[in-house]
Amino acid sequence: MTGNRPDTLVYLVDDEFAVRDSLTLLIESTGQAIRSFASAEVFLNNYDPERPGCLLLDVRMPSMSGLELQDELLRREISIPIIFISGHAGIPDSAKAFRAGAVDFLEKPFDNEKLLGRIEEAIKKDIANREQVSEHRKIQNRLNHLTVREQEVLSLIVRGYSNKEMAKILNISNRTIEAHRAHIMEKMQAESLAELMMMATHSSHNAPDNFSLAVRA
Amino acid sequence: MTGNRPDTLVYLVDDEFAVRDSLTLLIESTGQAIRSFASAEVFLNNYDPERPGCLLLDVRMPSMSGLELQDELLRREISIPIIFISGHAGIPDSAKAFRAGAVDFLEKPFDNEKLLGRIEEAIKKDIANREQVSEHRKIQNRLNHLTVREQEVLSLIVRGYSNKEMAKILNISNRTIEAHRAHIMEKMQAESLAELMMMATHSSHNAPDNFSLAVRA
DNA sequence: TAGACAATACGTATAAATACCTACTCCCGG
């Protein structure tokens, strides 16, 4: 039942061999690929950003701890969903983990079925997130190919101004606005105002007031 | 420093008088209003949905537990941010709480400053959430006042069809589309296509494909 | 320095949307 998409990968980081061994067996038995690492450092050197999946992470480890790795991933803007697994952790650790975005925090020993369920959930989450991010990037990319002037015009379009109003605001001719507008539609690959709006607003995910910020980012 | 907006309220639910007493003193000292309750049941009977704030919730209590109250609030669609406070809880409890949306989970005894910080954060979150929800409701309300036909037309508008295309799709005249369109703009209180798009898409928070579902909900 | 691109602007023509108006039919509820 667990997702056995061939392209997804479960990362397991735990310093104990026994844990790596048994979890590898468990997870592979569902058809889900898994790679395990004995330390956070090794994981960081082998993580493949292209591959959707999730991370099973031990809290207490020599050198870099699980929570530290979580911080490091945040810093590197790596958003792989993390399921913590721990033998001797306390509430403060779990709270920190969750507040930093962990999807779950399980105590060893845990119920195998529960773990598998959480893994599936985490992977789904990652896939959904990746789709959203890539869509966002695509649009952001087009946005960044607009000239500064075009971006200004776009931000006015999104706020609902007509060509005439924009011309007045920018102190340029109606014709020029039309030219910019046509270029914008072309560069953004939008077929209609509606499409353009969707791209401009959804991608920056902010109210139109803040749009100018988003478009320049 | 803690927000002392007169209209916000901290709810405290704990069966121990000593806890209620000391926390009340602490929180009132910052100028923040607080009301405490000895049980989940009493809280439920006295909760004021109009008042933004947050909930400090003890986990272990006679009768209904903190986690049960959290579930009940979810069931009642009451989305007040919850900060759990607990003396003898374990990781499973904290995990359950977080997965159900808790903003934090603190162990007694906790650092007063930390608690106050979390309260402030939670209240801000509630205020932001309430604003979003009320905006959403306002728009949803307008959406529901559209006739079925108008909703159909709106869903086509949002997908980027021109009047002519819509007329063809719905097998009605161009004029009728224009009439519907005018009614839609009026009822939705939109001044421009851009505004209309914002309302129609942001409120349903879904891709235009699914818009027809959202608009009928 | 020549060529590319951005920003500006004009002309003309067509297409689309908006703003007014009226009017018919159907169906539902008082």
Next chain:
DNA sequence: CCGGGAGTAGGTATTTATACGTATTGTCTA
């Protein structure tokens, strides 16, 4: 059974947006 709203449609005039094409100026770069 009658009034009113919804859905339909036509007329006319105006405003906007598009779609062509051309041209000037300035900046940046190969």
